[in-house]
Amino acid sequence: MMTRPRHSRLKLLLLMALFAAPLLSAWAMVTWRVGIPEGRTAHGQLAPELPALADWPLEEPMTASEHWVLAFDCRGDCAAEADRWWRLHRALGREAPRLERLRIVAAEAMPGQAALPGERLASWRSPPAWGEPGALWLLSPQGEVVLGYSPGAPLRDVMDDLQHLLKVNPERGASSN
Incomplete structure (x- = not known):
């Protein structure tokens, strides 16, 4: 019986991580300027x-x-x-x-x-x-x-x-x- 609540909590944590991961990665990219193209697209x-x-x-x-x-x-x-x-x-x-x-x-x-x-x-x-x-x-x-x-x-x-x-x-x- 004890595994049922633990299993539900694990599912909830994984679901929260799934939605938080893009936000965390975007924050890291902006903060440390990683993965952001520096080049310009216009030549003029x-x-x-x-x-x-x-x-x-x-x-x-x-x-x-x-x-x-x-x-x-x-x-x-x-x-x-x-x-x-x-x-x-x-x-x-x-x-x-x-x-x-x-x-x-x-x-x-x-x-x-x-x-x-x-x-x-x-x-x-x-x-x-x-x-x-x-x-x-x-x-x-x-x-x-x-x-x-x-x-x-x-x-x-x-x-x-x-x-x-x-x-x-x-x-x-x-x-x-």
Whole structure:
């Protein structure tokens, strides 16, 4: 008869341990920083301090659209850079329609520029202090700068970030399977 209560207590203790184990392991991970990844997933620099696209000093103000925007500062001769970002856009495959490219050129160079397919052209009214020739920015559909890249950013890094953002931000109206 004595084994019955002892057996019930043992079951209760095991059940309590089962529910407490995840909490204890999470507390240990946070306290001793064990098992928590230190690496970043974004290759670009987070840029929440930059103004929204509508506030950029462009000749013709741009507004937010329903697409992600890949904007790059092209103040000099940057046909190779424009082609590079066009190829990245094409490499997105079926996700390509979710991205627009915005090439921002110097005001005096605007008449001689021709837009590549899927690209919009704009010119700086006055180049901003935060802008840099050759810089690249990834903007959300709301026009907010998400990531910024320095000139000459590796194509693979930008592609990884862009694919990740498109994956974790599904298209509006798309049904989830």
